[in-house]
Amino acid sequence: MKKAVILLYLCFVVSAKRCSYPYRALGSRCYYFSTDTASWDEAFVNCIHKGGYLANLETLDEYLIIRYKLAGMKNGQHYSIGGRDFNRQVKEGNWRWVKASGNSKMSYFAFGPTEPGSRKRYPQLCMWLYAGYKYQFIDVDCTSVARYICEE
Template identity: 30%
Template structure:
């Protein structure tokens, strides 16, 4: 029995290495890479946000500048809401009046409502051409923008195309009287009157 155990060597226990100790330097490198990656990701995100906000501000300022320029009436014109008005000092035919307005980047007045009527009547005390006529079809009155008048401000018994006298011939163009109502009257387009130009402002892109 003693011979059997004579060659048996004592067992040596191998010390266990913890996972934490086993990582060693590799663990530190891993953490460094994670922190670096996170840091640069944040930097990229901040740069992107700065660029985006800067671009938005630039576009917004451009739009605001555009609106500011387009919202300014030419010198010597009067403003009401989104329109500019020019009152002529000279007199001429309806066609001459319209040509002058177009040359100024506008057109003859299109009167849309009672507020506009009251505003103009208070400022301009002369008979003046407006952008209303029935040149194409007698009795079918159209504004220079091609629309039919929804708001109407004809003087009593007007339009009458000259009535029965025929003194002024065909009366196919409209003007405003110099009264507190700025009421309308039809008149020969060749007659000489002052005129009112209107330029509608552009508010936006």
């Protein structure tokens, strides 16, 4: 337990990372948590305009830090992040982290129960952190709107 408290302290307090406005340090990275809502594509562009990209939670540690932060905010909001399914024809999809400079295959999955749930007829190719599943991943239609998290 003591190690967990020290880890959380290091993640949230002792960060030498300097972030440009409107980003804030969290762990070793800089994030912006929106208060407005947008579709996934709109959020992607909004993050580029803010000098970043939709958050790519490339490691399990990074995901857990964000999940803990969102749980502490207690606002019940869902958040778009930079995960996208590149091939809905494949069962469970071909999920990747997307940046303007390219994409990378996901190294872990933290999907909620019955997720991903995309169907050929009703594609759900974009990713949210879903409040109802304690901020686990869900796949959604890319036109659905939510708040979003940018990463610098």
